[in-house]
Amino acid sequence: MKRNIVLLGFGNMGQALVRGWLERGIAPESIRVADPAPAALDAAAKLGVRGAAAATDALRGSAPDIVVMAVKPGQLAGALRSLTQAAAGGRPPLVLSIAAGKPIAALTAELGADAAVVRAMPNTPAAIGRGMTVLTASPQVAAAQRELATDLMSAVGAVEWVDDEAQMDAVTAVSGSGPAYVFLLIEALTRAGVAVGLDERLATRLATVTVAGAGAYAESSGDPAAELRRRVTSPGGTTEAALRVLMDGDAMAKLLAEAVLAAAARGRELSEA
Ligand SMILES: NC(=O)c1ccc[n+]([C@@H]2O[C@H](COP(=O)([O-])OP(=O)(O)OC[C@H]3O[C@@H](n4cnc5c(N)ncnc54)[C@H](OP(=O)(O)O)[C@@H]3O)[C@@H](O)[C@H]2O)c1
Incomplete structure (x- = not known):
């Protein structure tokens, strides 16, 4: 295509x-x-792509196969309106x-049912090509168009589809907001490192590289995370001592489940607003 x-x-x-x-x-x-x-248009020029300040100018004479909306949520309706005006029936x-x-309803409200x-x-x-994108489509999207969407989004990382749009709140709560949970883990591990005697710089480096490396290892090995965890936990060792604290009463899993539930509920509220 x-x-x-x-x-x-x-x-x-x-x-x-x-x-x-x-x-x-x-x-x-x-x-x-x-x-x-203006800074965005400079960036476009540096990348060698044609940029315009107004959507109508970018759309004029372009016959796009796809229009990608990457404006802030509050700017979406306005940008869709300029899209329909520029398209003038087409x-x-x-x-x-x-x-x-x-x-999807916010899009079809402007574009037509x-x-x-x-x-x-x-x-x-x-931003570094390591994203996780989940896609969902209106029934009118043809197989070749799904392929195009998959192709374009896989340029910035992994892609999955869900058929039921209602799952997008759960998706947002896990992978959309998820990076912030991991950043918090890095912060907390850094503080814990300082508390056991490391200087801030070293603690930050150890926490950041450990989280990044463990994530990459879990992804590339393909084995379940629980299995990887068991493999690094020798009986009576240091890891076991720490995990006993983190897993006491399923504490960490329960806290994360509560956090994800709160994010999903907020996502539902926002998309109904
Ligand atoms: N960043 C992330 O990690 C992330 C993750 C998931 C989803 N998203 C979604 O991605 C979208 C973009 O996020 P971002 O971080 O890239 O935001 P951003 O850096 O603020 O980029 C949005 C750009 O769109 C411009 N704009 C506003 N109205 C426009 C219009 N009618 N036509 C053309 N351009 C217009 C804005 O200009 P002004 O600044 O002058 O208004 C701004 O330069 C958001 O909807 C966000 O929810 C982002």
């Missing part, structure tokens, strides 16, 4: 996506971006939105 892409909103995530697409060999001539911020075949918490739309939930590590 040819890929004429128009991207509205060229901030952090938009730029990460375009960098990923260029690295995957998508021709810069087939990408157009729109963003009112709606783009596929619209993909990465706006957090904005349901029968529009082909994909809702995506990426996460922050997409």
Whole structure:
């Protein structure tokens, strides 16, 4: 499938996506971006893609196969309106939105009930090509369009699909907000390291590299995390002493379950607002 892409909103995530697409060999001539911020337009010029301050200018004469909405959630309705005005009756075949918490209904409210739309939930590590994106689509999205959406989002990391949009609140609570839980783990492990006598710099480095390395190891080994944990826990050893504290009364698992439940409930509230 040819890929004429128009991207509205060229901030952090938009730029990460375009960098990923260029690295995957998508021709810069087939990408157009729109963003009112001068810094964003400078970034577009540096990457060799055509940028415009207004969506209408980016869309004029472009015949996109897909329009990607990478504006902030509060800016989505306005950007969709400029999209429908620019398209003047000729709606783009596929619209993909990465706006957090904005349901498919928020897109079809502006584009029409029968529009082909994909809702995506990426996460922050997409900035370095290590994101986790979950996609869900309106019924009008054809198989080839799902493939296009998968291809474009896999330029910034792993991709999964869910059929039931209601699962997006759970997805947001696990992978969308998840990086913050891991950053908190790094902070807490750093503080704990300082408390047992390390200096701040060394404690920070040990905590950061250990979390990154353990995550990469869990991903590449393919073995269940519980099995990996058992393998590094020698009976009567140091790891066992620590895990006895963390797993007492299932403390850590319960706390995380509560946190994820709170995030999912908040996600539901926000998407119904
Ligand atoms: N960053 C993440 O890790 C992450 C993770 C998951 C989902 N997301 C989602 O990704 C989206 C983008 O996030 P971000 O961090 O990249 O935000 P961002 O850096 O603020 O980028 C959004 C850009 O869109 C521009 N914009 C506003 N209205 C526009 C319009 N009508 N047409 C074209 N451009 C317009 C903004 O310009 P102004 O600044 O001048 O308004 C800004 O430069 C958000 O909806 C967020 O929920 C982000």
